[in-house]
Amino acid sequence: MSRTGRLGRVHAARTLGEPEAAASGLPDPGLRDSPAVDRTPTSRLALGVFGGCRRDGAWVVPPRFTAWSMWGGGRLDLTEARFAARETVIRAVALWGGTGIVVPDDIDVEVRGLGLFGVFGGCRARGAGRPGAPRVVVKGLALFGAVVVKSPRGVR
Numbered sequence: 001m002s003r004t005g006r007l008g009r010v011h012a013a014r015t016l017g018e019p020e021a022a023a024s025g026l027p028d029p030g031l032r033d034s035p036a037v038d039r040t041p042t043s044r045l046a047l048g049v050f051g052g053c054r055r056d057g058a059w060v061v062p063p064r065f066t067a068w069s070m071w072g073g074g075r076l077d078l079t080e081a082r083f084a085a086r087e088t089v090i091r092a093v094a095l096w097g098g099t100g101i102v103v104p105d106d107i108d109v110e111v112r113g114l115g116l117f118g119v120f121g122g123c124r125a126r127g128a129g130r131p132g133a134p135r136v137v138v139k140g141l142a143l144f145g146a147v148v149v150k151s152p153r154g155v156r
Helices: 003-011 017-022
Strands: 045-049 052-055 064-070 073-077 087-095 098-102 108-116 119-121 135-143 146-150
Touching: 003 017, 045 052, 045 073, 052 064, 064 073, 064 098, 087 098, 087 146, 108 119, 108 146, 119 135, 135 146
Parallel strands: 045 064, 052 073, 064 087, 073 098, 087 135, 098 146, 108 135, 119 146
Antiparallel strands: none
């Protein structure tokens, strides 16, 4: 059935069963496609020195990624990212700077690092992601700076 024909049937529906009949043959809605892929990673490093760095959109995260912010800021957004491995380790270092990492709700995240005269944290109380989802471990150091891991709901 064509898209315009299906929409016409939905708009013309007068009973609850008519839209269901128009939707027959459509795939079931589900979670996003598999976040683990076998493609080549897009980049392995995000570096912000006396400035900023940003990595977002559709990109492939390698098994080991380094985010370095020194007298500047950085942002990693993993909400549209795909992962080259089931477990990814992100080493985040913030020296007199800050790094924000946004992680999707459907992956397992572990945050462990040291905040020395700074902050290293976020998402500690969050449970595991959906079964078979990738696991992201964020570790590193925040010295007079901050590394903060958030879900997309916590980002404004």
